[in-house]
Amino acid sequence: MGYQVVDAITADFKTKRGIVFNAELLVLEEDRQAGRLVMLRVFASEALKTASGTAGRFRSLSVVKDHRTTALSTREVKASGANEAPKGNSKEGDGFHRFSAFANDRRVTADRSLLPGSYATTEQDGNGIKTGEEAVERYALPNDDPASYRFTIKPEKDTRIQTGIVQPANGHQGGGVEVIFSDGTQKDTVTLPPTKLPDE
Amino acid sequence: MSSVRIKLDKRWVERLLKLPESGMGYQLVDVEMADGRELKKAVVLNAELLELPDGFGSATVTAIRLHES
Numbered sequence: 001m002g003y004q005v006v007d008a009i010t011a012d013f014k015t016k017r018g019i020v021f022n023a024e025l026l027v028l029e030e031d032r033q034a035g036r037l038v039m040l041r042v043f044a045s046e047a048l049k050t051a052s053g054t055a056g057r058f059r060s061l062s063v064v065k066d067h068r069t070t071a072l073s074t075r076e077v078k079a080s081g082a083n084e085a086p087k088g089n090s091k092e093g094d095g096f097h098r099f100s101a102f103a104n105d106r107r108v109t110a111d112r113s114l115l116p117g118s119y120a121t122t123e124q125d126g127n128g129i130k131t132g133e134e135a136v137e138r139y140a141l142p143n144d145d146p147a148s149y150r151f152t153i154k155p156e157k158d159t160r161i162q163t164g165i166v167q168p169a170n171g172h173q174g175g176g177v178e179v180i181f182s183d184g185t186q187k188d189t190v191t192l193p194p195t196k197l198p199d200e
Numbered sequence: 201m202s203s204v205r206i207k208l209d210k211r212w213v214e215r216l217l218k219l220p221e222s223g224m225g226y227q228l229v230d231v232e233m234a235d236g237r238e239l240k241k242a243v244v245l246n247a248e249l250l251e252l253p254d255g256f257g258s259a260t261v262t263a264i265r266l267h268e269s
Contacts, residue, residue, distance in 0.1 A: 117220025
């Protein structure tokens with residue numbers, strides 16, 4: 001009661017387990033094991049001072065519940081990859097991003113739709129990506145060329161999707177949110193041309 | 201191990217575009233070559249660029265299937 005176990009993705013894409021007290025104070029497990037939780041119990045204001053120093057260091061925070069993980073967003077996601085997730089539906093106004101090393105991404109069709117079985121990420125997750133190299137790391141891409149072309153996708157409500165977390169692969173950490181458009185998206189749902197991010 | 205990229209023929213591209221991705225912008229595939237060699241879990245980027253280990257670069261592709269893990 002009064003706390004949540006979370007996985008925090010740090011600025012350098014490392015995952016750190018921790019506990020959030022009262023939905024606002026994060027204590028990382030490594031700090032707790034080092035005895036710094038004692039400080040919280042004895043002198044809460046000092047702990048809060050420390051916590052405020054960590055603000056902005058984290059890219060995302062996911063609540064761990066039993067053996068399942070729920071991202072702090074409107075949609076539940078499991079800790080496994082999207083291909084193992086049950087199918088769900090997009091909601092009204094949902095936005096997504098797709099990162100590619102290619103401006104002429106072949107999964108984007110001439111009528112500005114995505115082909116069935118195409119991957120993307122949520123707009124929320126993708127907005128944290130500032131360079132093509134960051135995209136390669138967060139989405140564990142096998143192509144080390146920077147994925148600097150960002151496509152924005154605005155599918156219709158109730159578009160079929162599967163949502164999960166990118167697993168470590170290809171020498172990269174992963175940890176980003178991944179979404180599969182199982183049946184693709186409707187025409188005129190992909191914004192062209194893509195936005196070109198810096199490579200590094 | 202270094203690798204080479206070969207651009208796949210249009211027929212393979214069209215086939216791969218009908219298959220789901222394995223991750224954002226890529227597919228993991230099993231490949232058969234005309235000389236009988238097989239390659240498991242090769243990477244295809246953007247449905248058209250097949251990454252092969254050195255020594256496979258001149259081989260002709262005769263079959264591509266999505267890799268099943």
